[in-house]
Amino acid sequence: MANRVLIIGAGHAGGTAAALLRQYGHEGSIVLAGEEPAAPYQRPPLSKAWLKGEADLEALLLRPESFYEEHEVELRTGATATAIDPAARRVSFADGTVEPYDALILATGSRARRLAIPGADRPELMELRTLADAERLKAALGPGRRLAIVGGGYVGLEAAASARALGAEAVVIERMDRVLARVASETLSAFFTARHRSEGVEVLTGAEVTAFEDAGVRLADGRLIEADALLVGVGAVACDDLARAAGLECGNGVIVDEQARTSDPAIWAIGDATFRPIPVHGGRRRRLESVPNALEQAKQAASAIVGRPAPAPEVPWFWSDQYDLKLQIAGLPDGADRQIVRGDPGVIGEGASFAVFHLEGDRILCVEAVNAPAEFMAGRMMIGKATPVDAVKLADPSVSMKLVAAG
Structure with a gap:
């Protein structure tokens, strides 16, 4: 078992990994280093509740700041990692400090994609x-x-x-x-x-x-x-510069396996920066930008580091809140050969509720649900279990999703 774990990136993925390591019984030291001045916080509310003034910093924090001291996690804020030395197992920082590690977790996230057009560097x-x-x-x-x-x-x-x-x-x-x-x-x-x-x-x-x-x-x-x-807001690119400079295998992000391990056996990578396999979709690789992905990979890395059994693969899912609408998506539509719409997407105001199911044969690959939690939850479960579905029942809103899922 690794004695000293260093986590680069104090966002949702990194902060969760630190907490899980303690929860899973890691007794060695944990250093959590992030560039921002704040402790790990939730990013999804930034474009919603925070922007509208409905949330304060305390509500955004993943855990109270006291958590890190109480659980002996050394939190380094405002700390920018500049280089990884895999042979010596140490990371250099912009302030001249060097942190050694037995196990390293890269949770460096992603950065906004920039447009290469005139005026793109304007400060406003x-x-x-x-x-x-x-x-x-x-x-x-x-x-x-x-x-x-x-x-x-x-x-x-x-x-x-x-x-x-x-x-x-x-x-x-x-x-x-x-x-x-x-x-x-x-x-x-x-x-x-x-x-x-x-x-x-x-x-x-x-x-x-x-x-x-x-x-x-x-x-x-x-x-x-x-x-x-x-x-x-034209997308994001993986922050994989550190990994590339250290000689780790990268593609559209840092390439990892099903345990979030990189091409270096002492280094893991989790969250937005990774190019990962998705077992429930045949192992195809994708770079996923979502909180559920960050949490799943944090579980994978923490489990591997402490020697726990690997967690069960999860169905990728995403969400978005706009006005009074909650969009929930589970699965990936790649390979679908047809769609079934359940409900009426023509109702855009009060009472809006529908779901779009993407199928390959009689298997659901993806569900897009708007104000339709039953469709989302049942669809997500059926994707994970590869449950065959009766298309006629699925298309009929009068048939409950419980009955649809039961076949």
Whole structure:
């Protein structure tokens, strides 16, 4: 068993790994080092509750700050790791300190993707990855303000909903022909576009941004989208620079196995920075950006380090909150040959509730559920167990999901 565990990255993944190591019986030292000044906190509320002023820092923290001292976890905030020496098993930091390790966990996360266009380096451009980013954006919103959001993904749409809640105008600019094009079905895209427009959000699709200017955003067709505040949310890239420089195998992130172990047997990687196998989807590899993924891989790494049996594989899942809508997605649609819509996606206001199931033959691969917790939970269970489904029953909302799941 490793005596000294060093964790680089004090986000959801790293903070959870530290707690699990103690929970699983690790008695050696644990050092948790993160670049930000705050203790590990939840990031999903940044674009929702925090932005709208409905949550404070205490509510965001994964655990009270006293937890780390009580459980003998050395928490180093404002600590930037600069190099890993795998042969000597030590990590150098920007302040000149060096931390040795027996086991190293990389939980370095991801960073916002940048656009290579004129004006992309303007200081007024904002992104939404950290608490400091969210504070800056919140200060820029309010009645009489107009927010232009480049990118129609989940973060962009959540920010638009929060902006409207704060009384600001919002325009979403998406290069693809629909919002959520990379991550959701056309049915879901059409639903969220309609709902945002009904809430007063201007949604522009097929709109390519060519420059950021003093007055706003310039599009390829020559239009200038004027705005008081500019937010760019066009995806994220893995923070795998440390791993690459150390000679670890990387692809679209740090390549790990089903126990979150890298190509170096003394180094694990977890969370957004990893390119990982997904057993319930045939072992295909993906880079997943979600809290459930961070938690699952934290369990894998902590279990391996302390010598516990590997945890059971989980079905990947995601969520997004916008207005009074809760979107929950389980599984991955890759390989699906048909879709079944349960409920009416045409109802965008009060009473909105439906689910889109992606099937391959008689197996559910993915479910996208809007205000439909029963469909989400049953679908997630059926994906994990590879349960055959009766398509006629699945499409009929009068048949309970309990009966659908029972076959």
